[in-house]
Amino acid sequence: MHAGYNANAGRFSQIKDDLAASESAIQQLEGSSNDNADQYKFLQEMRGYVGDLLECFSEKVPAVLELEAAMHQLLRQRASRLVQRRQDDIKDESSEFASLSNKAVMAPNLDSFGRDRASYQEASRQRRIAEREARRTRRRQAREQKVEGAEHREGLSSDDEETSTDITSFNMERDRIIRDSRKVFEDVVEDFHSLDFIKSHFEVWRREYPDCYRDAYIGLCLPKLFNPLVRLQLIAWNPLEEPCPNFEYMLWFESLLFYGFEEDSALQKGDEDIGLLPAIVEKVILSKLSVLAEQAWDPLSCSQTARLVAFIHRLIEGYPTVLHGDNRYTQELLKTIVLRIRLTLDDDIFLPLYPKNVMENRNGCAYLFYQRQFWTCVKLLGNILQWDGILSYSCLKDLALDSTLNRYILSALQTTDIGEENVQKCQKVVECLPVQWFSGLKGQQTLPQLEPFCRYLTHLASSMHRGSVGGSDAERRTTKEQIRQIVRMLGRMNALDHIIAVAEEHGVKDIKLLLEVKS
Structure with a gap:
């Protein structure tokens, strides 16, 4: 009887433990069921929101792209107009001097209306000449007011002056595009066009259901989702002009800068949201730069x-x-x-x-x-x-x-x-060459592509020396200094073999000092 009691007591204790475990499991399942229900409800709401957002974008994105293309076309037209004017000026001046040696009388070339083509072509050319000289005069006067005594070479300045008509037309069209860009989403509630509002939905998803968020690869989708809104804010942005706002200070950048950041949590390796802004820079900024580089x-x-x-x-x-x-x-x-x-x-x-x-x-x-x-x-x-x-x-x-x-x-x-002017021209050329190209060169030779230029400098030194023979002492001193300048140019390009040849031929004594100036 005692043995039976012990067996029943042990069975009773086991049943109590099983009951407690079952109650705990029921509570866990009930909690899990509630969590799953909440997650399911949230995902259903997100599904509806994203569907509405994409439907809105399908209607508005073409308008964004159209405005962006209009701005690019406006910049392209202005750039093409200036380039075409420059090319016309070159053709005018080159043909003018070519025609000086040809004064033969030729039969008139008439168009379909009986007008002499040469006459109205000449009228257009004379108009371009007057405009070109007026622009040069204004640039020269502007330089004289800014820097006194500074030497300027014609051809180094950019002839990008526009007429008041062109400027007014450009500004009017630019302002129209900017105004229209502000109206694209004016009939849409903020929840579907404000970056702050849109990102807040995904931040809740990331914070409340991180595993589901990660499994859905939302971090890879966000750059494409935010793309049209960023492009809309960048329509008037042009880094080729001044002033141009720093895109890192623009509203879209500041809005997305801390996306997904939580003060009490550390960044996880492999978190796709870390690459949100770099992905936008890649797909939006670089793409826009390519268009501007090609067209503007x-x-x-x-x-x-x-x-x-x-x-x-x-x-x-x-x-x-x-x-x-x-x-x-x-x-x-x-x-x-x-x-x-x-x-x-x-x-x-x-x-x-x-x-x-x-x-x-x-x-x-x-x-x-x-x-x-x-x-x-x-x-x-x-x-x-x-x-x-x-x-x-x-x-x-x-x-x-x-x-x-x-x-x-x-x-x-x-x-x-050959003359002193050639030395000055060569000096300007050498000043353009990056110093770091020659810092790692070994031996006595320069870059192979610079060998013809170095040979010309050697020839220039010899020709100037021959030209100074029989001249005055002042002329010989000037020539000697110009030869030393040529040696310095050769030294900057690491053309040591040419330096030795010039020094031996013209008796340049302080080669070592000149070579120290090379770097």
Whole structure:
């Protein structure tokens, strides 16, 4: 009997434990059921909200894209108008001097209305001449007021002055686009167009149901979802112009900067939301830069080039995960920049070749036109070399040295008389070359692409020395100083073999001191 009692007591104790465990399980399941019900309800609400949001975007995004395209077209038209005017000016001046030697009387060329084409073409040309000279006069007067005694070379300034009519027309269309951009979502409640309101829904999802949020890959979807709203705020943004607001101070950036951030929680490795802003910079900022570089940027404009280069350097420093050679959007941007530079080299660079008797008249229009075109080439060389550190080394050497220096500048130097002016021109060319190109060179030779230029400098020194023989003491001293200047130029390019040759031929004694100036 005692044994039976013990068995029943043990069974009773087991039943009590099982009952307690069952009650605990029931409570857990009831709580889980409530949580699942809440999560299900939330997801159903999010499903409805996202569906309505996408329906709204399907109606409004085409309007955003249309306004963005209208702004880009406006910028493209202005840039094309200035480039076309520059090309027309070059054609006018080059044809003017070519026609001086041809005064033959030709039969009139009549159009379908019986008008002499040459007459109204000449009238258009005379109008362009008057406008061109007026712009040059205004630029010269502006320089004289700003800097007294500063030497300026015609061709180094950018002829980007617009007529009051063009400025008014541009500003009116720009203001219209901006006004229309503010009206795109005026008939939509904030819940469907305000970044703060939209992101708040997803922040609740992330905070309350993080596993579900992560499993739905919301972090990968948000950049595309926010894309049209960011582009709408960037319609008037143009880093080629001043003033241009820093996009990191714009409302969209400040709104998304701390998305998903919680003070009491640490960042998780692999959290997709960390890459939200870099993804927007990649897909929106870089894409817009590519369009502006192709349609609005003028590689011959020093100010535009400096602004674009500085902005890309800032992006490289601030967004290294986006701005790198393996990124598709970065590759597209750099390819666009290179193609735009090549187009400028092919269409906007022209160096005329005139007989010696024409070039002897230094006050003549032909000589001044030649000088202006030469310095335009030097300006483009400097603008191209601003891309050092952004474009690849090989690409930059091809654009700057092969396609600009050797193709145009060096050819022009070789076809003109030797003189002090050539030394000054070469000095400007050397000043454009990045110093870091030569700091790591070993041996006595410079870059292969610079060998022709160095040989020209050696020839220039010899020619100037021969020209000074029999001259006055002052002329010989001037020539000697110019030869020393040539040696310094060669030293800056690490052309030690040419330095030795020039020094031995012309008795330059302080080579070591000149070489120390190389860096």
